[in-house]
Amino acid sequence: MPSPKEKVAPFAGKRPRGGSREIRLTEVATLARVSPITVSRALNNPQVVAPETLKRIQLAVQQLGYVPNRLAGSLSSSRSRLIAAIVPTVTHSLFAASIQAFSNAMSRAGYQVLLGLSGYSDVDECQVLDALLSRRPEAMLLIGVARSSALRARLLNVNIPTVETWDMTDTPVDMLVGFSHHDAGVAVAERFLARGKRRPAIISANDERAMARREGFIETMARHGIDNVAQVLVKPPSSVAQGHNSFATILAERPDVDAVFCGSDLLALGVLSEARARGLDVPSRLAVCGFGDLEFSADLVPALTTVQMDGSRIGMTAAHCLIDRLDGSPARPKIDIGFTLVGRETA
Template sequence: MAKPKEKAATTTSKRARGGVRDIRITDVAALAQVSPITVSRALNNPEVVAPETLRRVQQMVQQLGYVPNRLAGSLSSSKSRLIAAIVPTIAHSLFSTSIQAFSDAMSRAGYQVLLGLSGYGEADELRVLDAALSRRPEGVLLVGVARTAPLRARLLSLQLPTVETWDDTDLQVDMLVGFSHYDVGVAVAQHFVERGRKRPAIVSAKDARARARHDGFVHAMARHGITDVAAASVTPPSSVALGREKLAEILDSRRDIDCVFCGSDLLALGVLGEARDHGIRVPDDLSVCGFGDLEFAAEMWPALTSVRVDGKRIGTAAAECLIARLKGARVESNVDVGFSIVARDTA
């Protein structure tokens, strides 16, 4: 009989040293003075719970340290409450603004966002997506569109609510919230031409969205009879240093350029610095336009002309589309958020 007593004593000792009792949903319900189903709704569909009840449940969850068993829930209901978001980078504040707005909206609806960083390699997107799919998400968000056949085929085969963002395409997988990068390039070219600029240059990244802006810019210039466009490309992500480096390369062979379209505001900042070091006056000798309209664009001197895209609206609209689809509602499949050129001192 001695051995069983020793075993019991060991078990008691472990509990005394801090073993945590399994907190159940019924414990939360009892303290919050609601039913277990109300606790479940508060955790999974907070928008359907009365505000005071929701506050009480959340308070008890925090007080008890209750952690829902999402795995058990997914096994019984086939619902993971997860959304997979595949993003090239969060270093770009435009993308981070979108993802924050998207995550906030999904959280309010009772979903959690699983973030996967794919970089700018198209093959990596499929690898990251496959890793996210192992968690059985209920929906997918892409920053960008599925340009490769394997990625499109994988997304189509999933039959999951999917929203592509920050771009446009004629081959969308499901829902699309974005704008035309090609049209951005066209609009910037028109902006320069209207200001009498005839010797353009472009400094942009090599990813698909930047290439679309490049093509729109070059084609629009050609329609105005301007076919000699100096171009320099960078490997993403963009930086101030790369902007300096690429303008220096262009000036080595084309000192006569009178406008530069930059694929990001960071590149534009570098271009402005390099132009200053070469004694080039902005905007008298050289007009400069960026992309993104980051916070510093309006505060610097000279203030930077840039293309503004509402990243927060993209994230919110993407979440609204997914939430509606997950509830079984019909959803507008293509939302064009547009863009605008914010004209300031540099152009």
């Protein structure tokens, strides 16, 4: 923690959300009580600046949300027409559908989308954010919500229109388009219970959204007196092989398991394959539910029961929220797209 002497005074200027105001290097210099040239040296060659001075400048940069303009001198307009998007991966078709719909809508409005991949890491997400912000985007899209305090503070300080997606929270940074993963887990548990399943298991990735589904599933089972849910957590992105191996692990410990909620349809495909290899009938002996309703899910034999959400609609709605805000119109702060539990043959 910095000593009292190293603290800088609070910034007193107004930063209205949705406006085009840009934090200037001279403001950082004023707050840090140094000259603009010293700030420039600290940002470009920090080793030539005295440690105490460097720390004051870094504190000022953090407090103001200042980002060096990598495009300075190369743009004749103050508008970049760029929209930054941070996604954990593009290998997941649901995320890809959202990004495609989002990019198409922004392109029609005269904007281009600049994509950054975070890989399910809070640290990488902050680094990707800084790299994207240095290109001076006019707005920001996130797949997921900003859960880390560092990322949230950065987005609030930068103060450009921001839409978080694919999740729900009571405290969005700005705008939110998504659905409740917790409620999705509740819905799957209730379906299993309605079919008399009392020895459930869950195979889930360990990212924030998947863990929210896990929480809803386990809490619902507990309310019905079932507190021994077998669990296997895997590293995202999930795969068919993880489903195979995880279900084998569960059967070794709990051979009487009669229902499995899988955090993705790929995991569910692995479970179904392993169940078939062991002669376990689905759904009479074993119920299986996935998440995502991927293209193959309805065509499996038996067809996969799964949770469906409209990724394209999420992307399109998020784009319209940003376009409205950039055009100066008010936008709804929170839009719940919802989900559908698609009942098929496996549960």
